[in-house]
Amino acid sequence: MSGEPSVTDKFETTPDWQIVAVVMGIIYLAYIVSGFLIGFPLRGQINAIGNLTFYVAVFAMLSLALNLHWGYTGLFNIGVVAFMAIGVYTMAVLVKQPLSQDPTAQIGGLGLPIPVGMAAGVVVATVFGLIVSLPALRLRADYLAIVTIAFSEIMRFTFLETSIKTFTLFGTETGLGGGSGLVFNVPAPIDWLTSALYVRGPYLDFVGWFGTTLGIGNPKAVVDNLVYSIILVLVVVAFYWLLQRIGRSPFGRVLKAIREDEDVARALGKDTDWFKMQSFMVGCGLMGLVGVLWMYDQGAINPNNFRPRLTFYAWIALIIGGAGSNTGSVLGGAIFAALLFQGPVYAKNLVTTAVGSGSAPQTFAGAVAPLGNLDPGPFAYYVLGNINQLQIVFMGVVLIWLMHNRPEGLLGHRSEEAAAVDLTDRPVVSDGGEVDE
Amino acid sequence: MSETAESDAAGDAESPSVAGLGGGSPDMAEYPLQVEDLRKQFGGITAVDGVSFEIEAGTMTGLIGPNGAGKSTTFNCITGMYDPDGGTVTFNGEDVTGMDPHDIAQRGLVRTFQIARELSDMTVLENMMLAPKGQRGERLWQSVLPGTRDRVIEQETELVEQVWDALEFFDIDHLASERAGNLSGGQRKLLELARAMLTDPDMLLLDEPFAGVNPTLEARLLEHVHELRKQGYTFLIVEHDMDLIMNNCERVIVMHQGKLLTDGTPEEVRSDEEVIEAYLGGQA
């Protein structure tokens, strides 16, 4: 506001992609530096980068999918995790080997190819999106919130349910596994992918070369992890491409109008229920895909992976980045993953390396009492010992700070014009009339 | 659920009868809008109490009445925003009572709101681009798939041109990239009117369209409305400015406490005792 450009002014005028690039640079640099400070060996360092990239990617994807619901259409979906669960459970049931092939498994599957399972996961999540949206979207906006949160818990209890722990589907015995969940028991993502692409030999050669060159023993797990994360980054790019395409189109324009004032959209002849349904279904399908890509890599799933907490993580990522902006969604996903999701554990390691892990008091009172004697040690150790619980507190603090200081998120105020062409570029009226982008 | 009527707009494309009253465009009904015994209650209040009227094609009709007479509620019932408690609404010969607002708008009956409802976080251009009917890119797959996207872009390019012309006409082209929420009250009214026009309706229901618009522009807009009227478009206008109504409308409908009080030419209405009592009050 004043004469000389402040940091905020500079931020406002910097192109989005530069902000993303700078933030990513800072995040990775910080992780590498703290990795060295902690004293990670090279193997640990690479593994840490792989993990960071993995979480940056999945939260960016979740945030993008949620942005279609909330940022574009104003649909308040707080049941994100249910659609992730539906996606990956569908996949697991379809791709697990039948009991006849894999008699040691607790629960059998249909033994279908992995791509079929993935696609079915997305389709079934989409269909559930339709089912949930049918009653909810016709009601007032906040009903969708109630319906989705309820739905996500109902789904979790359904997965926990013992009566459908096993059942018969198309004559094959299968099931959802109840509380103990499902173990995939199929090749891990990279193993499957390299075989499917007939590059298994060269890939293993590369892994071996990588290990000897850098002096890492047993490099396969580390390299697999890193390669899978990079593949996920490519999927983020695909998500981004799709959502930009949707956002910058007449379809996206109607979604935006619905978010702003649904009555106006209807008065202009738009069948808003149908648009909301489509937006909801596409977002749910994408969430199903995130579930598939995230959990398939873990090798096993159980209902406790799908607590509502995960939904709120997606929301925090979106709010940090700024609802309404796809670039912001990616940025929010990255910042959330690096700072709030992985960050505290890293900070703990860092501090523990620096000052050693003293004996933490058992109770909060035991931690606070010595503060009276100006001895912060026990309190600090107590904090470190409970870092996982405190993570949630940090998230709360960040959210409150954002609400007060930047409710629109980092990039939410930057309107991304909802049109397939640049509107401000007034067409020159010439006799030919040019048709280009 | 998703049928998009692309053929609707064809009706008014050719309008051979330029000459004055009575002759609307040929394939539009003589009385495009017929309202029959319309009723709407809110709890104890009867906001619209058995209102009936017909609007002739290619005319401009004024709907007047004191505050709370039920004018806006009548509009809401006609355009499907509210479900009427009784009565029928017929548009171009089709019973549209209780239809969804978007279905009614698709059929060419479009309204504007008394309190301007701009889409505030969208730019003026985006607001305008939303309006045209039959946009290919409103189908999700057409906007996404590479082959069809090109045709969407083609259509967008055509629309942008149309939109800029409209912005220029309504004198808000200098605000094109502005967030609609940043516009002044009068500018919002203009935006809303321009947006409604871009849907290419057969008939427009305008709820106090000129409130807050400066007199020069108001005169220009009225001129434009008259032009459109001669081409066969039909207008029903709610307005509190009596002079405007008396000077521009062929016909005036007066509502009072939910009921239709009088319906006639400006001269007839002006001399009606009841109207003078109920509405014009001391003015006469």
Ligand SMILES: Nc1ncnc2c1ncn2[C@@H]1O[C@H](COP(=O)(O)OP(=O)(O)OP(=O)(O)O)[C@@H](O)[C@H]1O
């Ligand atoms: N949504 C609603 N809920 C309850 N009562 C309503 C509602 N809409 C209108 N009313 C009532 O119906 C009556 C008619 O209101 P309406 O808005 O139609 O009047 P109007 O003729 O448009 O008045 P004005 O000239 O002030 O715009 C009023 O008594 C109003 O309080």
Ligand SMILES: [Mg+2]
């Ligand atoms: Mg009114």
